[in-house]
Amino acid sequence: MQNITFNNGNTMPQLGLGVFRVENDDTAKNAVKHAIINGYRSIDAALVYANEEMVGQGIQEGIAAAGIQREDLFITSKLWLNHYGKDNVQEGYETSLSNLGLDYLDLYLIHWPGTNESLMLETWEGMEVLYNEGKVKNIGVSNFTIEQLELLEAKTTIKPVINQVEFHPYFTQESLRNYLASASIQMESWSPLMNAEILTDETINAIADETGKSPAQIVIRWNIEHGVVTIPKSVTPHRIEENINVFDFSLTEAQINRIDALNQDKRIGPNPTEFNG
Template structure:
């Protein structure tokens, strides 16, 4: 990976940028339009939204005004828990596409497994249909643990291309990462900076100083060197640019190991086995 346009190849041959902009909790309207525009102008090509973020329309407006062609962008959205099930997912996808104003999506994800509902296999069958119909270039899941993935793979035609999960130095999920690599599922990190909680961590500060980088840049570089796609969120143009400045240095194996050793299996988001909100 050499620069912000560098990509990983998903198991169906589609290229996905290693680094993108997440827009969770970015306000609909001017804020999200400005954030996406700043990211694209800075060289980002991947934008990650979701139905529950309630900012798909703003993302769509920014894409329509973008300084690069649509085909050069990689746009992700997700079906929310209350819309799981075959028919509901197809309807939710149409609503998402209407808000985004797009003809196709690059990646569509099941947002959470919601085990109490027991619908994610039927939801996945809807994603398989959207994929076969050419409306989505790649399909995947979010917040799926190994046992969710095993159940899905056992009951589906297509293995997910991506699994987007909470991933940072306090939650390294090594078994899940190994499982995904073994099954050619690309792991993707949300909340890679642990919502800012890690920025003053002494080990990270020391490593950052060694490279004359910020702690955020060190964490994002650690993601990338672990083979994990990452989508840091920011609404500040200078921070959006800074987050992308991670392709001109490399962490040593010792530094990588020291960062991984910060793991505490600690989440800032819900536990996927317990999160059943619809």
């Protein structure tokens, strides 16, 4: 597993398991457990996914089954909008810790910027308090635009280590990617497989045939070639195994360019400048 290094010197696995839209039952528990047994060391959760309890059980069972320690894992969760505001952040954080059955998180994100800039800034101040008090290892944001990140940097003290955003071959966000690189903020992609929509693309399938890999592996590898952290979601054991098996091959520059050329500026999620929960 490859790691990336944050602007604060800490590291994170470049590939992890996403659990968005996974039921809070044995489905979530078994997916997380299976992922950990098969080499995943990063799990991306969120309070609003309403499945942290079973994700947490999967983490505990995965740790036991894989013979590893909690410190070997990198666990992310996210603050939802009902806990925004400086004085509410700690309650949101502790709720996720309790749900997950953990003593700390490796990464805590503001899930969406929201449409109230002053509230967003106050919320980040609450995130800074958590970080400065040593309660969380790293803090970052999700779904932030360049303008929102520039405002954050101008008005606050600690720079986010990461921005988790929509990123896939139909929505390559080149300007945001370039900005994040220049600002030393890591980019992370949610729903990199577009809820499986991208897997039927002709170009992706042609490159899969050329390399002897699956379409999903091609897209995940494309993320990695761009230096993006990625968290494909699956609850199917063989797909969980397949999705992590992307470190034994590379895409050529020509293949990367062909995938880049698929961009349509097509979102499958909300526009961050308009979404407020």
